[in-house]
Amino acid sequence: MGAVALVTLVCGAAVAHGAGAGGTFTAPAGHADHGAHSVSAAAAPAQRPGRGGDPSRRDDGVTVGGSSWRRAAGVFSPPGSFVPSDALTYDTRLVPAGARVEVTELADPSGTRVEARLRGLVPGHAYGMHVHTSPCGADPAAAGPHYQHRPAATADPVNEVWLDFRTDEDGDGRALALQDWGFREGGARSVIIHDRQGGAGERAACFTVPFGPRG
Numbered sequence: 550m551g552a553v554a555l556v557t558l559v560c561g562a563a564v565a566h567g568a569g570a571g572g573t574f575t576a577p578a579g580h581a582d583h584g585a586h587s588v589s590a591a592a593a594p595a596q597r598p599g600r601g602g603d604p605s606r607r608d609d610g611v612t613v614g615g616s617s618w619r620r621a622a623g624v625f626s627p628p629g630s631f632v633p634s635d636a637l638t639y640d641t642r643l644v645p646a647g648a649r650v651e652v653t654e655l656a657d658p659s660g661t662r663v664e665a666r667l668r669g670l671v672p673g674h675a676y677g678m679h680v681h682t683s684p685c686g687a688d689p690a691a692a693g694p695h696y697q698h699r700p701a702a703t704a705d706p707v708n709e710v711w712l713d714f715r716t717d718e719d720g721d722g723r724a725l726a727l728q729d730w731g732f733r734e735g736g737a738r739s740v741i742i743h744d745r746q747g748g749a750g751e752r753a754a755c756f757t758v759p760f761g762p763r764g
Contacts, residue, residue, distance in 0.1 A: 662725070
């Protein structure tokens with residue numbers, strides 16, 4: 550527990566950080582490709598439009614007992630675009646308008662799994678990505694700092710959620726983070742894509758995600 554594990558996936562390079570890498574998550578029926586802690590439901594969750602009038606966004610999820618599964622998907626556009634979006638690109642060279650993002654969270658008493666899938670980015674680029682504390686805004690700083698399990702403690706992949714990835718030749722990427730802890734209610738509200746990997750970097754894009762606590 551507490552060790553950092555590295556996992557390489559076929560679609561780009563993904564990094565799984567934190568403890569709990571041996572978890573047995575499985576998604577609800579119809580969502581098995583999202584991996585993760587065991588959640589069962591009588592029917593697949595209904596897909597629904599996202600918040601803020603963003604027609605490109607789709608959210609769905611289910612909570613059963615002490616387990617929960619959530620997914621949010623969106624299409625990036627610059628702040629102030631005619632069609633509002635919860636996925637904002639601040640650097641269209643690195644995150645072009647029209648690029649797509651999907652973030653899935655699965656959580657149960659044993660831990661939390663966050664997976665990100667992206668399409669339409671710069672081929673062969675190493676991006677940084679972290680969970681942040683506040684929703685996205687026109688100002689890249691609006692998303693606040695990295696979410697930390699223990700506030701003001703260490704800034705590392707065990708205490709935070711790091712989703713660094715490298716895109717493939719098509720500009721697609723995928724990242725995975727596994728933790729043995731859960732998010733605080735309302736404490737984690739977005740993911741930021743950075744121009745480079747590691748603990749910092751310029752904020753190239755942001756996607757508002759309704760992360761939640763375990764069950």
